[in-house]
Amino acid sequence: MRVVLAEDLFLLRDGLVRLLEAYDFEIVAAVDTGPDLLQALVEKRPDVAVVDVRLPPTFTDEGLQAALEARRRIPGLPVLVLSQYVEQLYAKELLADGTGGIGYLLKDRVFDPDEFVDAVRRVAAGGTAMDPEVIARLFAGTSSSAADPLARLTAREREVLGIMAEGRSNAAIAERLVITERAVIKHTSNIFAKLDLPVSDDDNRRVLAVLAYLK
Template identity: 60%
Template sequence: MRAVIAEDSVLLRIGVAKVLETAGFRVVAETADAEGLLRAVDEHRPDIAVVDVRMPPGFTDEGVRAALVIRRQWPDTAILLLSQYVEERYAADLLSTDSGGVGYLLKQRVADVEEFIEALRRVAAGGTALDPQVVAQLLVRRGAADPLDRLTPRELEVLGLMAEGRSNAGIASHLVVGESAVAKHINNILAKLDLPPAEGAHRRVLAVLRFLGRG
């Protein structure tokens, strides 16, 4: 699979490129700013773009805005955002544009090569990967009238793991329970959030969007 990297830190860009190559990706372009990212995606049409949230010239949200352009113009390109700090609204912006192929991780996750590769592959395959710290912050910021109040503490925990992008098997392993128990929790979550019958994966995304406050 082909990948493009947009990161202004040379050292981090080299590190991400090495991890991508280790995971079997072919890095077809590297750039340090949003304009270069858009040109690279237009030229190479990569399977995934790994994008820094803040890049030159303003170091605010250039990477996010470029990622949203990519989602509109080249929807087959998956996006994995990297950020120095927890800014969960950026994850919500991306997740609200499509049903998969998006991720938002803190840069510190790159150091855990195995975990980072798993997230890369999941996003490239059309799944999602949301940093656990973003999920934790979303839970803290829930309001008193939040519809998620219908969920039990265990169901909230399962939904948080779904938001991270974990599969049923991954959730079961994390909670040390059987997959049938996880499936039951997920069915309860979907029912309590009044999500209509649809394709299973799509309902999971709708549940995560509800969790992010966008559903």
């Protein structure tokens, strides 16, 4: 799998390269500025891009902007954005075109290489990988009044909804919560009924519907 990597701190870039190579990814370009990233994405057309939000020359959201611009030119180009902090605003912008292939994770998530690589693969396959922190803030940002349909979910259903919003498949949810996949399917159909969302077998469309619902 071909990867373009953008990270301005040498230590982290080097670490990421080594980590991804250890999991048999091919790093086709490892760049450290926004303009270089855009050029690499457009020219190399990788299977997935792993991008740090903050990059030179401006040290603002240069990486995010380059990724969004690349996705405008190459619709659906899978991008996994890494950041020291997560903002709902950025998550919303990344998800705005509704085509999937989007990841948005805290940099800390690379501490767990298996999990991280799973997220990269998911994004490369057109799926979604939202950081649990983003999801937690989404939940926190919804009102807690009784009129809110979310309040009608059981604790377990909220748990399932949260993991689902991260972009996990039913199998992954089952594994995380240590329940059967059938139980997960039951929970999800309950959730979709309570929230009045269109049921979909497609993992990705399901996630996007959930995320759209939460904000």
